[in-house]
Structures are given as structure tokens and as C-alpha cells.
Amino acid sequence: MAQPLVKKDDDRDDEVDYSPFMGIEKGAVLQEARVFNDPQLDPRRCSQVITKLLYLLNQGETFTKVEATEVFFSVTKLFQSKDIGLRRMVYVMIKELSPSADEVIIVTSSLMKDMTSKTDMYRANAIRVLCRITDGTLLTQIERYLKQAIVDKNPVVASAALVSGIHLLQTNPEIVKRWSNEVQEAVQSRAALVQFHALALLHQESFIPFSENFGIRQNDRLAVNKLVSSLTKGSVRSPLAQCLLIRYTSQVIRESANTQAGDRPFYDFLEGCLRHKAEMVIFEAARAITELNGVTNRELTPAITVLQHFLSSSKPVLRFAAVRTLNKVAMTHPMAVTNCNIDMESLISDQNRSIATLAITTLLKTGNESSVDRLMKQITNFMSDIADEFKIVVVEAIRSLCLKFPLKYKSLMNFLSNILREEGGFDYKKAIVDSIVILIRDIPEAKESGLLHLCEFIEDCEFTYLSAQILHFLGIEGPKTSDPRKYIRYIYNRVHLENATVRAAAVSTLAKFGAMVDTLKPHIFVLLRRCLFDNDDEVRDRATLYLNTLGGDGAVVQTGEDVKEFLFGSLDIPLANLENSLKNYEPSEESFDINYVPKEVKTQPLAEKKAPGKKPTGLGAPPATSLSTVDSYEKLLSSIPEFANFGKLFKSSAPVELTEAETEYAVNVVKHIFDCHVVFQYNCTNTIPEQLLENVTVVVDASEAEEFAEVVSKPLRSLPYDSPGQTFVAFEKPEGIPVVGKFSNMLRFIVKRLIQVLVRPRMME
Amino acid sequence: MELCPSIKNILLLDSEGKRIAVKYYSDDWPTNSAKEAFERAVFTKTQKTNARTEAEITMFDNYVVVYKFVQDLHFFVTGGEDENEIILATVLQGFFDAVGLLLRGNEDKKEALENLDLILLCLDEIVDGGVILETDANVIAGKVDSHSMDAGAPLSEQTITQALATAREHLTRSLLQ
Numbered sequence: 001m002a003q004p005l006v007k008k009d010d011d012r013d014d015e016v017d018y019s020p021f022m023g024i025e026k027g028a029v030l031q032e033a034r035v036f037n038d039p040q041l042d043p044r045r046c047s048q049v050i051t052k053l054l055y056l057l058n059q060g061e062t063f064t065k066v067e068a069t070e071v072f073f074s075v076t077k078l079f080q081s082k083d084i085g086l087r088r089m090v091y092v093m094i095k096e097l098s099p100s101a102d103e104v105i106i107v108t109s110s111l112m113k114d115m116t117s118k119t120d121m122y123r124a125n126a127i128r129v130l131c132r133i134t135d136g137t138l139l140t141q142i143e144r145y146l147k148q149a150i151v152d153k154n155p156v157v158a159s160a161a162l163v164s165g166i167h168l169l170q171t172n173p174e175i176v177k178r179w180s181n182e183v184q185e186a187v188q189s190r191a192a193l194v195q196f197h198a199l200a201l202l203h204q205e206s207f208i209p210f211s212e213n214f215g216i217r218q219n220d221r222l223a224v225n226k227l228v229s230s231l232t233k234g235s236v237r238s239p240l241a242q243c244l245l246i247r248y249t250s251q252v253i254r255e256s257a258n259t260q261a262g263d264r265p266f267y268d269f270l271e272g273c274l275r276h277k278a279e280m281v282i283f284e285a286a287r288a289i290t291e292l293n294g295v296t297n298r299e300l301t302p303a304i305t306v307l308q309h310f311l312s313s314s315k316p317v318l319r320f321a322a323v324r325t326l327n328k329v330a331m332t333h334p335m336a337v338t339n340c341n342i343d344m345e346s347l348i349s350d351q352n353r354s355i356a357t358l359a360i361t362t363l364l365k366t367g368n369e370s371s372v373d374r375l376m377k378q379i380t381n382f383m384s385d386i387a388d389e390f391k392i393v394v395v396e397a398i399r400s401l402c403l404k405f406p407l408k409y410k411s412l413m414n415f416l417s418n419i420l421r422e423e424g425g426f427d428y429k430k431a432i433v434d435s436i437v438i439l440i441r442d443i444p445e446a447k448e449s450g451l452l453h454l455c456e457f458i459e460d461c462e463f464t465y466l467s468a469q470i471l472h473f474l475g476i477e478g479p480k481t482s483d484p485r486k487y488i489r490y491i492y493n494r495v496h497l498e499n500a501t502v503r504a505a506a507v508s509t510l511a512k513f514g515a516m517v518d519t520l521k522p523h524i525f526v527l528l529r530r531c532l533f534d535n536d537d538e539v540r541d542r543a544t545l546y547l548n549t550l551g552g553d554g555a556v557v558q559t560g561e562d563v564k565e566f567l568f569g570s571l572d573i574p575l576a577n578l579e580n581s582l583k584n585y586e587p588s589e590e591s592f593d594i595n596y597v598p599k600e601v602k603t604q605p606l607a608e609k610k611a612p613g614k615k616p617t618g619l620g621a622p623p624a625t626s627l628s629t630v631d632s633y634e635k636l637l638s639s640i641p642e643f644a645n646f647g648k649l650f651k652s653s654a655p656v657e658l659t660e661a662e663t664e665y666a667v668n669v670v671k672h673i674f675d676c677h678v679v680f681q682y683n684c685t686n687t688i689p690e691q692l693l694e695n696v697t698v699v700v701d702a703s704e705a706e707e708f709a710e711v712v713s714k715p716l717r718s719l720p721y722d723s724p725g726q727t728f729v730a731f732e733k734p735e736g737i738p739v740v741g742k743f744s745n746m747l748r749f750i751v752k753r754l755i756q757v758l759v760r761p762r763m764m765e
Numbered sequence: 766m767e768l769c770p771s772i773k774n775i776l777l778l779d780s781e782g783k784r785i786a787v788k789y790y791s792d793d794w795p796t797n798s799a800k801e802a803f804e805r806a807v808f809t810k811t812q813k814t815n816a817r818t819e820a821e822i823t824m825f826d827n828y829v830v831v832y833k834f835v836q837d838l839h840f841f842v843t844g845g846e847d848e849n850e851i852i853l854a855t856v857l858q859g860f861f862d863a864v865g866l867l868l869r870g871n872e873d874k875k876e877a878l879e880n881l882d883l884i885l886l887c888l889d890e891i892v893d894g895g896v897i898l899e900t901d902a903n904v905i906a907g908k909v910d911s912h913s914m915d916a917g918a919p920l921s922e923q924t925i926t927q928a929l930a931t932a933r934e935h936l937t938r939s940l941l942q
Contacts, residue, residue: 019874019875019878020878020879020881021878021881047882050882051881051882051885054881054882054885055881058784058786058787058885059784060784060797060800060801062797088886089882089886091889092885092886092889095889121908128893132894156908159898159899160893163893163894163896163898164893166769166894166896167893167894167896193898193899197896200768200769200896203768203769204769239855240770240852240897240900243770243849243852244768244769244770247768248768251768279851280849280851280852280855283849283850283851284849284851287849314819315819315820315854316819316820316821316822317819317820317821317822317831317850317851317853317854318851320822320850321822321849321850321851324850351814351815352814352821352822352823354822354823354824389825
């Protein structure tokens with residue numbers, strides 16, 4: 001039963017807007033802050049002022065550089081007071097103000113004094129503040145105290161130092177690495193959270209980049225292995241630490257060699273965690289098991305049992321976590337999840353709509369053919385209750401379901417067309433249309449009804465884009481059906497009733513029908529002639545074009561193949577190149593010849609790894625033109641003048657990775673073999689967003705390849721983030737005889753750091 | 766390798782979605798307007814739900830948000846989409862219960878604003894730069910309470926230690942005058 005929000009009593013109405021900060025204004029508070037400079041400090045008053053300052057900052061108020069500096073200096077005076085409460089507020093204030101390096105010096109000595117104070121709270125918090133505002137030089141000064149703090153008896157102090165260490169790894173990893181002895185001792189701490197923080201720090205330490213310039217990462221995998229082994233047998237004191245351990249274990253499992261025979265290492269540990277007291281641990285372990293590489297059904301079973309149990313928990317967080325995980329599992333192991341179907345079905349009516357949607361989409365993945373109809377009925381009631389973003393998820397799941405059970409297309413197609421008629425935004429409708437299109441393409445029996453559903457939809461469609469795309473699609477599929485005539489009425493009505501874009505699309509579609517189906521030509525010609533009187537230029541132009549090219553002037557004759565190709569074939573020239581050529585063309589006696597437009601695109605990025613389970617494309621995605629790689633290499637190399645006289649390309653190797661995975665600059669090389677030459681094509685990718693590389697070359701050490709002589713090196717002028725580029729080095733080689741050589745490669749470049757400048761637009765008064 | 770559980774933000778909003786106390790631990794919202802947009806979005810999304818008996822949960826924009834309401838206070842904790850939801854819920858519960866202890870059961874906006882210092886200290890004791898410091902509400906409230914004494918509150922509401930401390934303070938002040 002829902003509880004009412006705030007009781008609207010009469011008395012309360014007066015107080016509704018009351019706030020101790022009512023009417024607060026930055027200038028006034030900054031004035032008040034002068035009280036920090038009093039020789040006799042009033043701790044209560046000072047605390048109140050600090051609270052007001054923090055309130056202002058919290059509400060989004062900003063201090064100018066001058067104001068911030070002034071406040072900071074005043075606050076530092078407050079170290080003279082011994083009041084504990086005030087000192088605590090001072091710590092918070094300093095962290096909020098984020099003083100600059102030269103300002104920090106003022107408080108360093110006070111904070112260092114606190115860091116060695118007898119009061120535990122001072123030590124813990126001073127450490128946190130110091131480490132937040134420090135730089136490298138100060139850090140080396142206080143390092144000794146931090147190491148002591150890590151093994152301090154008081155757990156609050158130890159945690160403060162360890163957590164600060166975790167943050168400092170980002171900026172001063174070399175320093176933090178020196179603490180590993182103390183951190184290892186802290187891992188054995190009896191205090192639960194200290195162990196957790198120590199584990200977190202210890203693990204992160206093993207993954208520090210060895211040297212950012214060379215982009216080499218030094219992973220101490222053996223150390224992680226050892227750590228995990230010792231702890232899984234030992235005592236782990238807090239659920240958080242146990243969760244960390246589960247995550248490290250999963251990582252170790254991921255990176256260890258695939259053992260086909262026998263159990264995975266550490267699987268028993270994960271499975272044992274399913275029986276832990278704490279829910280966060282049980283869930284972490286279950287999730288980890290479901291995410292194991294190539295996990296088997298046998299390995300999954302205990303995890304799924306536990307998740308199934310969570311499905312009926314009274315806590316929404318547990319239900320959500322479980323159903324989200326099961327949803328992911330259902331994508332790859334639907335059979336393993338079917339046991340949960342009954343629990344899932346009861347979740348369809350869950351008050352939490354996220355949970356309900358996840359339950360439905362999971363059922364759609366795990367359902368069998370006989371449950372489809374029942375599911376559809378339940379979903380129909382459900383759809384009206386949820387927001388567009390959830391609906392799209394459901395629609396896509398229904399599409400997958402239909403492809404899985406093509407015989408059920410009728411009820412699923414009906415469902416889709418029903419929801420298409422209802423209210424909804426563009427993305428939602430597009431998702432439905434895309435689904436129907438895919439079903440039409442992949443399930444032949446569904447074509448006729450699908451096309452009719454789409455026709456009915458465009459009679460009342462508010463989105464020009466969708467109408468145009470559907471008309472285009474009708475033009476492709478309609479003529480192939482057994483009775484194309486029945487679609488003509490729908491299409492022609494668009495010519496009367498819609499805006500210019502849709503009308504033009506409809507004209508083209510009519511023409512397609514006329515071109516593909518000879519018997520319809522007379523009818524089409526009549527309709528097209530009427531379009532000659534349209535208001536819009538494009539519509540009239542298209543009608544004229546089609547009337548003049550389709551041939552026969554209304555008689556039932558065949559349209560020539562070349563005409564069809566001209567009118568409706570795809571343009572295999574990149575539009576950008578065509579545009580450029582047209583711009584460069586100067587009117588002369590020679591007319592513009594489209595054959596001279598270059599067909600290849602400038603850069604040749606190698607195909608990136610596609611995510612598994614790529615979604616099928618609906619409307620609007622042009623068919624991918626696949627030039628074979630050999631062709632594209634040939635074109636690329638022949639467009640480079642330095643290689644022009646090398647002759648015909650004999651063979652190109654597959655790309656060979658020259659850098660480890662996850663390095664900052666990824667390079668692979670393709671070896672192109674000519675008669676007397678070898679060209680190394682280095683494909684480079686820069687993965688650092690803040691950097692722009694210029695003048696990228698590869699310096700090749702061919703001292704172990706005596707038969708080869710370097711002839712030319714072609715640098716890559718600019719390599720921005722995430723935009724792969726190529727640099728080449730060519731060698732001469734003796735012709736005809738087999739030669740072998742070893743080449744060492746070094747990437748050389750100029751790095752430019754990109755600094756983002758945020759410009760705040762002027763506010764209009 | 767980022768395997769440590771991390772919190773992206775903790776929000777305490779009122780019943781109209783306005784800020785009472787917020788703390789962000791991630792660069793995902795670099796400007797104040799980005800933060801406010803997020804708060805508006807999360808508030809609107811959760812407004813009509815009933816999160817008073819049990820903590821509720823939702824997802825949007827690749828974030829997982831757990832939340833709980835009491836009177837006119839709306840508590841939110843946000844994590845990345847791959848974060849363990851139950852860990853987030855534990856942090857939420859710690860914050861929620863600690864605030865309840867600190868406000869001595871008067872969990873409403875007025876009380877929260879009058880004790881904003883306690884709430885800000887509370888946030889400071891729960892998460893440091895995204896890393897979870899403490900989840901036990903008693904421990905959190907204990908750390909906050911021992912550092913702040915509200916001299917405005919009548920002595921009867923304070924513990925003995927606090928009363929003595931206040932008395933000592935008054936004595937010192939009167940001696941110095």
C-alpha cells in the first residue's frame with residue numbers, strides 16, 4: 001500500500017519553505033567568514049559559517065579565485081582552535097576548496113602536526129586531507145608517516161592511509177609501490193575494512209604501467225595468483241573484502257590457460273562463496289560464475305539456483321540484480337535459465353518496471369514455442385504500463401523470438417502491428433518498423449501480411465523519415481509479391497495526402513512498380529502523369545524522369561535492364577568524391593564524365609573487431625560494399641607516388657600485431673611483396689584521447705636483414721585519437737631469389753597534448 | 766585494472782528534487798549543470814515509485830541507482846552499470862540509517878538543513894573519492910557525533926560526555942571574559 005508523501009497539515013504549510021539558509025547570499029557569508037581571523041575563536045560560530053560556505057558550494061555556487069584564496073587563508077587560522085568539532089569541519093572545508101600548490105604550503109605544517117597527533121581522528125583525517133592536496137615532493141616528506149599509519153592499531157587511521165594510497169596510485173604510483181610491505185601486513189589485519197582497503201590497494205599496485213612512454217604494462221600476475229591462493233584458504237573478514245577476492249579470482253581464471261580437462265582453478269572457491277552469509281558475496285560469486293569464459297551448464301547450475309532464489313526476495317534490489325544477471329545468461333545459455341521461467345512470469349507484474357521489463361525480455365529469450373502465445377497475451381497488457389525506452393527493449397526481444405520461432409510469425413506480427421498503431425515516440429516506432437522489416441526479409445511466409453501492416457501504418461504515420469523509408473522498402477519488396485497491385489492504392493494515396501518528401505518517395509516507389517511489373521505499366525503511367533501537376537519541383541521532376549525513361553508510354557512493354565539499373569541501381573561512388581569532382585569541374589567542351597570520379601575512400605582503416613551478437617540492420621542501412629582486401633591494398637599502394645614504379649603487387653600478408661593488447665599506441669604491420677621491393681605498411685592507432693601524434697614514422701633496424709636496402713619511408717603526418725592511419729617503409733630486395741631478414745621496428749612520433757578549453761557562454765540578462 | 770567497488774555519487778534531495786546535500790566522486794558530470802540535469806532526471810524517474818519500506822533500484826544512462834525515501838527526504842546512491850547492486854544498496858542503507866541516527870528520528874528536510882554539518886560529515890565518513898570507507902550506520906554516526914556538539918540543544922538531549930564538554934566550554938569562555 002503506498003504511503004502518502006508529506007502530510008499536508010496547516011501548520012506545516014507555513015514551514016514548508018522555511019530553511020536555515022533562506023535568503024543566504026555568498027557575499028554576506030564571505031563577510032561573516034572574517035570571524036575566522038578573530039584572536040578569540042568562537043568554535044560554534046566558526047562551524048556555523050563553515051556550514052554555510054559548504055552549503056553554498058554544495059548548491060553550485062562558485063568562488064572566484066580571489067574569494068577562494070581568501071577563504072582558504074582564513075580557514076587555515078582555525079587550526080589555532082583545539083575544538084574537535086571545528087577541526088573536523090576545517091578538514092572538510094580544505095578538501096572542498098582544493099587549494100593550489102602554493103596555497104597548500106600554508107597548511108602543510110599544521111596538517112603534519114595533526115598527522116602525528118595522539119588523537120586518532122586527527123591522524124586519520126589529516127592523512128586524508130594531506131594526500132588529497134599534496135604533490136610529489138610533499139609526499140616523499142610524509143611517506144614515513146603514511147607507512148606507519150597503514151599498520152596503525154586504530155583501523156580508522158589505517159583505512160584512511162590505505163584509501164589515500166589507492167587514490168595516490170593515479171598520480172604517484174612509484175611512491176605508493178614502495179609501501180607494499182606495510183600493505184601486505186595490513187591485509188592480515190583483523191579489522192574487516194582495513195583488510196578490504198589493503199586488498200584493494202595491493203591489487204591495484206600490481207597493474208601500474210611500467211613506463212607510460214613505452215606503453216608497456218607490467219602485470220605481476222604471479223603475485224596476484226599467490227595472493228588469491230593464500231587468501232582463499234585463509235580468513236577474509238568482511239563481505240566487501242570477499243567480493244574483491246571473488247573479482248580477483250575471476251580475473252586469474254580469465255587469464256590462466258584454458259584447461260579443457262578437469263575443473264577450472266578456483267571454481268570451488270567461487271562455488272563455496274554461494275553459501276556465504278552475506279547477500280552481496282553470494283550475488284558477486286553467482287555473477288562471477290555466469291561470466292566465466294565458456295562456462296558449462298554444469299558450472300552454471302549452482303549459480304542459477306541461487307539467483308532463482310533471489311527472484312522471489314522481498315527486496316527489489318535482489319530481484320533486480322538476479323533478473324538482470326539471468327537476462328544476460330539467457331543470451332548465451334537459454335536452456336540453463338528455463339527453470340526460472342515460473343518465477344520470471346510472476347515478475348511481469350512487479351511494481352518495479354525495470355524488473356518487469358527484464359523479466360519479460362528474459363522470458364522471450366528462454367520461452368519455447370508453446371509459451372509464445374501466452375507470453376504475448378501477458379505482454380500486451382504490460383506494454384501500456386511502461387515507458388518508451390522499455391518498450392523498445394521488449395520489441396527487440398520479440399523480434400529475436402520471432403526469428404527463433406518463425407512459425408509463430410502471425411501472432412507476433414499482429415502484436416507488432418497493434419503496438420505500431422498506438423501512441424509512441426520516433427525511436428519506438430522505428431524499432432517496431434525495423435523489426436517488421438527484418439521479419440519480412442527473413443520469413444518468406446510473413447512477407448505479404450508484413451507489407452500490408454506497413455502500408456496501413458503509413459496511412460497514419462507522423463514521422464516523414466519512417467514513411468519515406470517504408471515506401472522505399474515497399475518499392476523493393478512489393479513488386480516481388482504475387483499480387484503487387486494491392487499495394488498501389490496505399491502508395492498513390494501518399495502522393496495526395498502527404499508532405500513533399502513523402503510524395504517524392506511515393507512517386508519513386510510507383511515508378512519501381514512500373515519498372516519491375518510490366519502489366520502494371522499502363523496504370524502507373526496514368527498515376528505518374530497526374531503527378532506532373534504537383535506543387536513541388538522534386539515530385540514533378542521525378543515523375544517526368546520516370547515517364548520518359550520507363551519506356552512504352554503506357555504500353556505493356558519491358559523496361560530495359562540498363563534503364564532499371566540507371567533509375568534504381570545503387571551508386572557505388574562515394575558521395576564525397578562525387579561532390580569534390582563536381583566542384584572541381586570547369587565547364588568546357590568536355591562534358592563531366594562520372595567515370596573519372598575516384599572510387600576509393602581516402603583512409604583505409606582496418607575493420608575493427610565487431611562486438612559479438614551484432615544486431616541485424618533494419619531500414620536505412622545501406623548494404624556494405626565489400627571490396628576485397630587485395631583490391632583495397634592495391635588501390636592504396638598505387639595511389640602513393642613513391643611506390644608507383646614497384647610494379648604489380650604480388651602478395652600481401654595478414655596484419656601482424658607488433659604491440660601487446662591494450663597499449664597506448666597499437667601498431668600492426670602488413671607486408672606487401674613486389675618483384676624487387678617489400679613495403680611494410682604499419683597501421684597505427686592512437687588510443688589516448690588527449691594526445692595527437694604527428695610525424696609518425698617507423699624506424700626500421702635492418703641490421704639483421706643484409707639483403708634488404710631501405711629506399712623510402714613515408715611518414716604519417718597526423719594521428720589523432722581513435723582514427724587509424726598508416727605509415728610505410730619500403731625496402732629494395734634482390735629479385736627472383738628467396739631472401740630472409742629480421743626487422744626491428746621502433747615507432748617514432750611527436751606527441752601533442754590536447755587541452756580542452758571550456759568556454760562558458762555569456763548569460764543573457 | 767579497476768576492480769574495486771566504486772561509488773559515483775550520493776545524493777540527498779528534497780521532495781521536489783532540490784538539493785539538500787550531494788557529493789560526486791566521478792568526472793562523469795564535469796559541470797554543475799550536468800550534475801543538476803542528472804539529479805532532475807533521477808528524481809523524475811523515481812518520483813512516482815514507493816521506496817519507503819524497501820530500497821528500490823533503477824537503471825538509466827548506463828548507471829545503476831538505488832534509492833530510498835523517508836518523509837520529504839530522497840536518498841540516492843549511484844554506481845556504474847556493472848557494479849554489484851547489493852554493495853550499492855549497503856552503502857545506501859548505511860547513509861540512510863546514519864542520517865536517521867544523527868537527526869534523532871526527525872527525518873525531514875527542515876531537520877536535515879538545520880543539521881547540515883552532520884550530514885556533510887556523514888558523507889565524508891562513508892565514501893572517500895569513490896572508495897567505500899564504512900557501511901555500518903552506527904559506526905558512521907558514531908564518528909560524526911563525537912566531533913560535533915550542538916550547543917544550541919538543551920542539555921537534556923545531550924549525552925553525559927557532551928553535556929560535560931559543553932559545560933567546560935561555557936566555563937572557559939566565562940573565565941576568559
